[in-house]
Amino acid sequence: MKKTINRIYLILIYVFLYAPVLTLIIFSFNNSKSRANWDGFTLKWYAQLFKDKQIMASLYYTLIIALLSSLIATVAGTAAAVGIFGMNKRLRTIVMNVTYLPVLNPDIVTGISLMILFIFIKLDMGFLTLLLAHITFNVPYVILSVLPKLKQLNKHLYEAALDLGAGPLKAFFKVILPEIMPGVVTGFLLAFTLSLDDFIISFFTTGSGVSTLSITIYSMTRLGINPKINALSTLLFAVVLTLLLIINKRSSANGKDEAVKIGSLI
Amino acid sequence: MKKGWISYPYIIWMIIFIVVPLVLVLYYSVTSTTDGHMVFTLEHFAKALQPTYLKVLGRSVLLALISTVVCLIIGYPVAMILSGRDLSKKSTLVMLFVIPMWMNFLLRTYAWMTLLDRKGVINSILGVFGLPQINILYTDSAVILGMVYNFLPFMVLPIFSVMSKIDRSLIEAAEDLGSNSLTVFLKVIFPLSLPGVVSGITMVFMPAVTTFIISKLLGGNQYTLIGNLIEDQFMRVYDWNFGSALSIIMMLIILISMAVMSKYDKEDTGGVLF
Numbered sequence: 040m041k042k043t044i045n046r047i048y049l050i051l052i053y054v055f056l057y058a059p060v061l062t063l064i065i066f067s068f069n070n071s072k073s074r075a076n077w078d079g080f081t082l083k084w085y086a087q088l089f090k091d092k093q094i095m096a097s098l099y100y101t102l103i104i105a106l107l108s109s110l111i112a113t114v115a116g117t118a119a120a121v122g123i124f125g126m127n128k129r130l131r132t133i134v135m136n137v138t139y140l141p142v143l144n145p146d147i148v149t150g151i152s153l154m155i156l157f158i159f160i161k162l163d164m165g166f167l168t169l170l171l172a173h174i175t176f177n178v179p180y181v182i183l184s185v186l187p188k189l190k191q192l193n194k195h196l197y198e199a200a201l202d203l204g205a206g207p208l209k210a211f212f213k214v215i216l217p218e219i220m221p222g223v224v225t226g227f228l229l230a231f232t233l234s235l236d237d238f239i240i241s242f243f244t245t246g247s248g249v250s251t252l253s254i255t256i257y258s259m260t261r262l263g264i265n266p267k268i269n270a271l272s273t274l275l276f277a278v279v280l281t282l283l284l285i286i287n288k289r290s291s292a293n294g295k296d297e298a299v300k301i302g303s304l305i
Numbered sequence: 306m307k308k309g310w311i312s313y314p315y316i317i318w319m320i321i322f323i324v325v326p327l328v329l330v331l332y333y334s335v336t337s338t339t340d341g342h343m344v345f346t347l348e349h350f351a352k353a354l355q356p357t358y359l360k361v362l363g364r365s366v367l368l369a370l371i372s373t374v375v376c377l378i379i380g381y382p383v384a385m386i387l388s389g390r391d392l393s394k395k396s397t398l399v400m401l402f403v404i405p406m407w408m409n410f411l412l413r414t415y416a417w418m419t420l421l422d423r424k425g426v427i428n429s430i431l432g433v434f435g436l437p438q439i440n441i442l443y444t445d446s447a448v449i450l451g452m453v454y455n456f457l458p459f460m461v462l463p464i465f466s467v468m469s470k471i472d473r474s475l476i477e478a479a480e481d482l483g484s485n486s487l488t489v490f491l492k493v494i495f496p497l498s499l500p501g502v503v504s505g506i507t508m509v510f511m512p513a514v515t516t517f518i519i520s521k522l523l524g525g526n527q528y529t530l531i532g533n534l535i536e537d538q539f540m541r542v543y544d545w546n547f548g549s550a551l552s553i554i555m556m557l558i559i560l561i562s563m564a565v566m567s568k569y570d571k572e573d574t575g576g577v578l579f
Contacts, residue, residue, distance in 0.1 A: 045386045049386055049398070052383055053401060053402075055454070056402070057405060058416075058420060059405075059414075059416030059417055059454070060405050060408055060413065060416070062419050062420055063408070063413070066419065118312065118315065119311075119312045119314075119315030121312070122310070122311035122312020122313070122315065123315075126312070134312070134316060137319050137323055137324060138319065138323075140323050140327070144327075144556065144559070145511065145512075145515035145555055145556070145559060146515070147515055147532055147536070147555070148330070148555060148556055149326075151330065151535065151549075152327050152330045152552075153322065154539065155326060155329045155330060155545065156321075156326040156329060159329060175318075175322040178315070236409075238410070238518070243539070252409065256409060256411045257411055257518070260411065260522060264412070264415055268412065272408055272409055272412050275408075276407065276408050280407075283400060283407075
C-alpha cells in the first residue's frame, strides 16, 4: 500500500517535471508555427535549423564561450587554489571570502556590477566582455572543487618529491596534479555547465552582434519562439540524454554511490 | 607548499572583476550627479522605501517564501522516497529527476506558457473530460508555479544527499526499541535530515527572490518583482543610481536570510552544494 502511494506520487512529480519538456519536443514536430495548435507532423524545422544563421551563430558563441571560459577558469582556478592553500590563515580567509562573493551574490547583481565595470573602463560590450564575465563567475567554482582535494593531500608528498630530486614544477605536475585531478575535472565540468546554462550574467555583459543561445531565446520570447529553437533544444537534449545514459550504464555496478554523486554534483 | 605567489594573478583578477565592480555599485547607490559633479546622497535608498517600491519588495519576498514552502512540502517526500532502500533502479530515478534541468530554463519556462494558455494544452485536456478550465497565466499563481518548477531540484537534491547518508542501523535501532514509523520519522529521520532542509531552503529562496525572468514570462509585462525593477533601471530607464541602491538592498536581503539560515545549520554543510 505504502509502496503504491510512493510510486503514484513519484509519477505525478515526474509528469510535472516533464510536461514542459515534452511540450517543447512535441511542438518541434508541429507543422504550424503557432504554439497553440497542432497542425500535423513535420521535420521541416530540423532542416531549416541548420540554415538559420542567427541560431547557428548563437550556438557557436555558446559553445566557444563555455569551452574557453571553463578551460581558462580551470587553469587559473587550480593555480589559485594551490596558492590559496599555501597562504597564511589570515590572508586565506580574506581571499576565500571574496571568492565566495560571486557564488553567493545574486546573478543579477554580478551581471550589473560587471556591466558597470566594463562601461566604466570603456570596454566595448561583446565577445571579450562576455568571456571575461564567464571566467569571473567560473573561477570560484573551480577553486571550491580543487581546495578540498588539496586538503586531503599528504603534506609530505611534495617534499618527498623534492627530496628525490624533482624540481618544483616537475613535482607539481608529476605528484600533486594527478592527486587533485578529480577535483580539477569536477571544477571544469561544473564551470562548463554553468557557462552553457547562464543567461542572466550574459544578458548584462554582451553587446550587439554577440549573443548566446539563451539570449537569442530570450529575445524571441517577446515575438514568439521559433519552432527551430524547439528543434535545436530537442537535439541538444537528446545528446545530453545519450551521454548520461552511457555514463549511467558504465557505472551501474555501484549504483547507489553513483546516485548520490549525481545528486550532489548538480 | 608555500607558494603564495602563484595565486597573485588570481588575487589581482579578483580585485578587478569582483571587488571593484561591487564598489562601483555601492558608489553609484550613494551618489548623484547634479550640474556635472557627484554629491553624496541617500535619496536613492529613500526612494526605494517609498510605498510603491516597498510593495514590490514585499511581494518579491512573499512570493519567494511561498515558493520555498511549496518546494519543501512537495520536495521532502520526493527526497525521502528516492533515498528509500526499497527502491530498485535508484540511480536511474535520480537521473530522471535531474535531466529536465539540462534543457534551457528559459525554454522550459516558456513551455509553461503553452501549457497554461487560455486555449493551451492543459485546458484542452481538461475540456475533453468536461472539467472546469483554469486561467492562471499572468497571475501570482503562475509565477509561483514557475518558481516551484524551476527550483524544486534545488530543494530535493540536498535533502536527498543528506538522507542517503543516514545510518540505517539508527532507524533499525529505533524500530527495535519499539518506535512506530511515525516516531521513527519524527525522532530520527527528520532531525538528521535538517541540514539538507536548511541548504534546500537557502538554495530555493535565493534564486526565487532575485529572479526577473520567471515573473516576466509567466507574470506578463506589467508584473514587477525586485529583479524586474533592477533590470528596468539598467536596461530601460537608465537610472543606474536607483538600480544600484536596489541591488544593494537585494544583496542585504540575501545576506540576512543566509545569516538566519546558518543559525539553524549547526553542522557545516557547505559540501552539499558541490
